Amino acid sequence: MAIRAPYRSLRGISAVAALLAIGAVGCSDVTDAVDSAKDSAKKVARQRSVFSLDVGDCYNPNGKAEGTAYTVEIVPCDEAHEGQVVGEFAIDDEGKEYPGDDGVSTIADTRCPVEAQKYAPDTWALPKGVGLFYYTPTKESWATGDRAVSCTYTAENGTFSGSLDTAKSLKPEQATYLKGSNAVYDALWTNQPEKETVEEDLAGYKAQAKAVAAALDAHVKGLDGIEGTEVGKLRATLTKAAGNWQKAADAADVDAFYIAYDPAFTDIDPNMSVAARKELGLATTVPADEAEVWAG
Known part of the structure; x- marks a missing residue:
C-alpha cells in the first residue's frame, strides 16, 4: 500500500543485543541503555502491517518521507501520536485493472473527506496542523487483490493526543x-x-x-x-x-x-x-x- 506519508524498512533491536553493545560503562549509562532498549522493544511489538489497519487506530508512521509504507507503530490514542485512521473503503474493482497512481489518488481525494466526516464531523475541532492523508493500494498490491483505502488524519508536524472520534458524542x-x-x-x-x-x-x-x-x-x-x-x-x-x-x-x-x-x-x-x-x-x-x- 502507498500513502502520502512515511516509509522506512523495519529494523528492530532486541534488549539483549542492546545490552551487549554497551560494553563496560557506568550504571547511569546502563540504565539509559536498558530504558532505550525497552522503548525499542515496545515499538517493535507495536508494529502492524498497513494492510490490517482499522478505523480508530492511532499510529506513528515509520519514517518521515512520502512513499510506500508496509508497517506502522500502533499506539494507545491517549499517547502522543502522529495519525489516526478515521475511515476506510474498498475501491470498486469492476474494471480489474489498476487505475494508476493518479487514479487511485483521485478516488481517495473524493472518498476520504466523506469517510472522515463520519468519524470526526467537526473539522474545526481537529488539532492544529492535522491534515487528511491516506493509505492506498500500489500496482503491486493491487495485483494481489488489495483494494482497501485507509483514510487518516495525520499531523504534518509534531504529534497530538486523544482520539478524534467525536461523532458518537x-x-x-x-x-x-x-x-x-x-x-x-x-x-x-x-x-x-x-x-x-x-x-x-x-x-x-x-x-x-x-x-x-x-x-x-x-x-x-x-x-x-x-x-x-x-x-x-x-x-x-x-x-x-x-x-x-x-x-x-x-x-x-x-x-x-x-x-x-x-x-x-x-x-x-x-x-x-x-x-x-x-x-x-x-x-x-x-x-x-x-x-x-x-x-x-
Missing part, C-alpha cells in the same frame, strides 16, 4: 448542524471548475452555484428545528445566501453571475457561523486555510 442538534454545514462547503469545493475565471467557464461556475444553493436549502431546513438566537440569525443569513447562489446559477451572462456571486460568497464566510457554533457548543476557531480564503 454529538448531540442531535450538533450533528444536524454539522451535516448541513459540511455539505455546503463540500458542494462549493468539490464542484470547483478547473478554469480560474467565470469568463472562461460560465456554465461550470453556474453548475457549482446550483450545487451550493441546493446544499444551503437543505442546511436551512435542518436549522429550522434548532432553537437559539444565534442559530436563528445564521438561518436568516444562509437563507439570503441560498437565494443569491440560485441567482448565480440562473445568471444569463457573466455580469449577472458576478452581481449575485459576490454577496452569495460573502454570506457563507465561516466567520458568520462562529456565534451559532458557540451557542451549539461546537468549536469556534475558523481553520486557518478557510480563514485565508475569505480574508481575500
Whole structure:
C-alpha cells in the first residue's frame, strides 16, 4: 500500500543485543541503555502491517518521507501520536485493472473527506496542523487483490493526543448542524471548475452555484428545528445566501453571475457561523486555510 506519508524498512533491536553493545560503562549509562532498549522493544511489538489497519487506530508512521509504507507503530490514542485512521473503503474493482497512481489518488481525494466526516464531523475541532492523508493500494498490491483505502488524519508536524472520534458524542442538534454545514462547503469545493475565471467557464461556475444553493436549502431546513438566537440569525443569513447562489446559477451572462456571486460568497464566510457554533457548543476557531480564503 502507498500513502502520502512515511516509509522506512523495519529494523528492530532486541534488549539483549542492546545490552551487549554497551560494553563496560557506568550504571547511569546502563540504565539509559536498558530504558532505550525497552522503548525499542515496545515499538517493535507495536508494529502492524498497513494492510490490517482499522478505523480508530492511532499510529506513528515509520519514517518521515512520502512513499510506500508496509508497517506502522500502533499506539494507545491517549499517547502522543502522529495519525489516526478515521475511515476506510474498498475501491470498486469492476474494471480489474489498476487505475494508476493518479487514479487511485483521485478516488481517495473524493472518498476520504466523506469517510472522515463520519468519524470526526467537526473539522474545526481537529488539532492544529492535522491534515487528511491516506493509505492506498500500489500496482503491486493491487495485483494481489488489495483494494482497501485507509483514510487518516495525520499531523504534518509534531504529534497530538486523544482520539478524534467525536461523532458518537454529538448531540442531535450538533450533528444536524454539522451535516448541513459540511455539505455546503463540500458542494462549493468539490464542484470547483478547473478554469480560474467565470469568463472562461460560465456554465461550470453556474453548475457549482446550483450545487451550493441546493446544499444551503437543505442546511436551512435542518436549522429550522434548532432553537437559539444565534442559530436563528445564521438561518436568516444562509437563507439570503441560498437565494443569491440560485441567482448565480440562473445568471444569463457573466455580469449577472458576478452581481449575485459576490454577496452569495460573502454570506457563507465561516466567520458568520462562529456565534451559532458557540451557542451549539461546537468549536469556534475558523481553520486557518478557510480563514485565508475569505480574508481575500
